[in-house]
Amino acid sequence: AGLTTIKATHGAGLCNLGIFLAKERKLTEADGVELDFVVTPTTTDVVTLFGAGMVDVSVIPYSNFITLVDAGAPVKMVAGAGVEGCILVAAEGIRSAADLKGKSIGTFQADTLEVLAYDYMAAGGVSFADVEIKYFNTSPEMAAAFVNGAIDAVCHIEPYATQCLEQRAGSTVLTDGLDIYGQGYADCVLAARTQLLEDNPGAVKAVIKGMMVAQQQSETDTAKALADTAGIYYRTSLEALTLAQFRQPVKIDQRSNTQFFADRSASMKKMGYVRNDLPPEAVDWSLLDEVIAENADLYASLRLKSA
């Protein structure tokens, strides 16, 4: 009783584990906030609902956050959610960016996965124009397309990336992002409506803190955390989940990624998805700073953090 209800959307991947745990274990209720999930099937619908102001906070790929801001939606990034885990898998015989020339690559459009492919090729000196990009809508179909040989390479997340590797003989990982972005590069972030930030910053802090607790719990007892969410949000086997979680861990404090976001925004500008660079004020760590300051012990116990 007396809880503030915060409407939230989320994706399906493991970078959402933090908010899933926060919800399932009611980690935000200590601070008077109750999470209400609005179910959406695809990121597209997350963007629509969040951009339309129908939900208060959202765990969202940074790429979609960047386009939202560029379109003028009143939202701000307030914390991180998950890091790493974007993997570019290619069929036999493709070893480098140069080998990708003239080949087809599957990805989600305007997604962190596409940005990774772009940056990887840019780093290898290959233009995006030299490859054939195939866009998909859902993860399984994209994986199936690669396994069936309909595409030559695929940018995917776990556990699909491993599935792709295992089920198509000879395929290799071209990049898992670490080599070009470095450790702890962002995938999903937590964003909130600007209006809510002004009206009720406490509620947003409660969500951030809840997710931070969730990160701490998932780091100490990964198995339990996955078991608690597996039946509800994830449908893959526990071992696949565990592997995926290892590749794409929760990380709430991503203050160190501020430059990363600016760089990716530049990439997306080159790709044509946004017109302007990400304005610095769109990334607002002030509430995160406060949560960290107020919960020093909790923060200290986290394994993954910026400082």
Added chain:
Amino acid sequence: MTLHRGILKQVAPLLWSVASLSIFVGLWEFAWWRGWADPLLLPPPHIFLANLSEQFRFFDPNGDRAGALSEGGSIWSVLGVIGWTSLRVTTGLILGFVLSLMTGLAIRYFRIFGKLTLPMITMLAPISPVAWIPVAVFVFGIGNPPAIFLVLIAIYFVMTLATLSLIDNVPKSYVQLARIMGCSKRQIYRHVILPAILPDLFVTLRMNLFGAWMVVLIAEAVGVGSGLGQITMMARNTFNANLVFLTMTLIGITGFLFDQALKLIQRKVLWWIGPGNPGGI
């Protein structure tokens, strides 16, 4: 003897339906058995219908959280989910039917109105319900209303255009007769055009029933968070082909029953196109 035959006549359609399905299922199972159909993508019925209780737990009648643990699980929760989806279909369908009929009649009745609205309707008709999602969300927020709105949108324009075409095909002699009998324009629409187009309008409605079922799956994705569409989506997102096909089966059966019900209503309401016009051979 005659009693026997009577019963046989009653159950014959059922038997044919069963035979029909058996063939379909048989071919599918055969494809699986020969290894043509990858069970991960196209699991045959004996696989996706096995372990029903395991699957049923994804059906949460309250729909807050499709797939939530153990809240669903019984056949009742499955029926609950089907019920909710059916409700959205029915509501959208009825609203769409009434609105499109009214629009169609108004377009022909009020000349100027018709000339002003018809081009607009023809242009809006081909726009996919998917593209209407932002509008639906903006106007109706989240929950049932946008889903119903999308169902409505999906059939409204097409039904309006179908109504127009039916009105235009009312035999000239019917209208001439009405004019001779002193019908006002209003009376011609009320007493001649409406009953004359009703039988075909019912057929159109039946066709659009399928359209509505198609769209509700998309519509339920928009923040409704329950229903067969949402479960299909979740199943696809989690690569759960068994659940996809189970849901498709449920959708098929429900749609079939809807169609049969509509056929029955049609036969009761439109008695005059019974024995007189059986056509066919």
Added chain:
Amino acid sequence: MTLHRGILKQVAPLLWSVASLSIFVGLWEFAWWRGWADPLLLPPPHIFLANLSEQFRFFDPNGDRAGALSEGGSIWSVLGVIGWTSLRVTTGLILGFVLSLMTGLAIRYFRIFGKLTLPMITMLAPISPVAWIPVAVFVFGIGNPPAIFLVLIAIYFVMTLATLSLIDNVPKSYVQLARIMGCSKRQIYRHVILPAILPDLFVTLRMNLFGAWMVVLIAEAVGVGSGLGQITMMARNTFNANLVFLTMTLIGITGFLFDQALKLIQRKVLWWIGPGNPGGI
């Protein structure tokens, strides 16, 4: 004087269309002006039609990668994209029309075949094209074929059922007459039933044209990687409402033109339902 009137008659429909659109646009602009419509979600035409060249760069005629990089940009690339989508619609529509007509005729022609397939078709009809996506990808891989297949699926079942209903409504006297003239069953279908249902079948086709346009947007998302559907998807992903509505406008106009073309064909091909049956008032 009469010349004047002739010209006026020619351009009148155009004028009405323009008037119709103006009202629609006017209301929308008004809603924006009053602040009812959030320009981020429902940008009015003067906003989303501004800066066309900026938007056009998302249209890449080769369709390999709509959006990324600016290879498109000219009106030609826009037309190219529309052309590709139209091609998929048309192909799916023609295939669907032919297949459903053939199935419908076969169901009534071969009794046993009909009884065996009809229940199956009625059950498959309500299953959304969305749910067919895995099947489409599995069978056809990616590219044009699955998109065309989805368009086909979307209209096939409904058109088949519509064909059946049309066959059943052929006036009894037409068939009786044919039998008296010694028509074999095949000849009855060829010379009586087919021409008798053709006019209404054309109307059904026109209605399904809109259905096909609706579905192609979904279908193009399935690894086709080009076309208006893919651009809409990208626009939605990037919260680019201007581009969403620009694409919707293009879809509306193209669909409208398709409909007009079909109407014209209908009038040329089916001359016998010209002046004799104008109905209406």
Added chain:
Amino acid sequence: MLGLSIKDVSKIWNPGGPDPVPAVSNLTLDVAPAEFVVLLGPSGCGKSSLLYIVAGLEQPTSGTVTFDGLPITEPSPERSLIFQEASLYPWLTVKDNVTFGLKINHTAPAKREAAAQKLLKLVGLGNAGNKRPHELSGGMRQRAALARALAMRPKVMLMDEPFAALDIQTRARMQGHLLDIWESSKASILLVTHSIDEALALADRIVVFTSRPGRIKAEITLDLPRPRDLRSPEMVDYARRCEALLAEEVERAFKEQELA
């Protein structure tokens, strides 16, 4: 001027088309109030076309039609028309078809029921009131259409071969009823028939048409009391005249098409 006045009326079908058909040509005909005019003419000469124009369902290509001095531009229940092919609404029972016009002018249900009973008995369909149109025989349908027209009590009755599908005895009965109603209502009647006997039995005036395009070939005024004995020498003489007039026209029509 009271009554019906057809002035210099022509009707061309498909006027702009590749094959215009002149159906009626410069026809002038007045029908006084309470006059019973019968039209005789070869098949396809334009009789139905003329009735459509008088009913207001079609516009003449040239010329004017007035009723009681007012130009006719659209149909009105004052001028009922019985179509050559009886058309009943398939979604109404026979009874509801017969009282359709009464329902339209808001006659009370009880009155409608009474009227239906009376009229159905008059035309010999007393038992068929609850049947559906497709269950009737050809003649029964035509009688139902007749009953429907009679229910309206119009000022002008336009009848296109209303008794064509009836056997001679039923036809005689219907003619009798029509005369009764005509005498009590004093309506003008314009009736098309192919039966010379019928024309002689009913008409104040017989108008014989030429073959297409229809013009007036002859008018025969029969100022005789009814019922008339068709076997009287006078009547047989009239019949012979009509036959001869028609024969000429039919001959001409067939000649023309054979030459073409």
Added chain:
Amino acid sequence: MLGLSIKDVSKIWNPGGPDPVPAVSNLTLDVAPAEFVVLLGPSGCGKSSLLYIVAGLEQPTSGTVTFDGLPITEPSPERSLIFQEASLYPWLTVKDNVTFGLKINHTAPAKREAAAQKLLKLVGLGNAGNKRPHELSGGMRQRAALARALAMRPKVMLMDEPFAALDIQTRARMQGHLLDIWESSKASILLVTHSIDEALALADRIVVFTSRPGRIKAEITLDLPRPRDLRSPEMVDYARRCEALLAEEVERAFKEQELA
């Protein structure tokens, strides 16, 4: 046995329904090869129902119909039927309607064209071959249907009031053509009409029906050469007899329904 043989045939419409209608009752009638039988009867007595059964379009409720000894179970081009309401296919021109049966039995196009020309001229539609059915007058449609039936050269011709919509002169011409064709083809004809004159002009035998349910009330054999003079005392006498027979039945039918 050669020819048409109708044995003890009854037809009940809506047999299981709430309101079964006995249309034909225990009717037995033989039509020899090359015999011309005309059916006369009050409106609604079951004549059309009988023709439908003989054509094979409807099954009798009881009794059997055989042709040349073989039971009739379905329609055949050997037994053509002209429907009471002329129905032409709206998607064919008049000419194509007339030659529809020839196309069905794979007659060569050139032959069809020739047949169409000849038949259309015969029925006076020489100029209307390229018209569409809805552009014809009522009588023209009926003549087109007649031409279509004649094109088939069947062994049995079933004709349901084929000349009802024709003026007396055109009708006489058509009757003449029908007799010519009948004599050259030696087909059996079963023709329904309401015109006693027509019956007398054409029939070898006139069969008079009772009112519904149709039974045979009387048969009149006319062993007279054609053309016949309908004004001869003998013919006038026959006409009187037919009239009297019909009058009785019509009287009875109207009485019955008035009492009901």
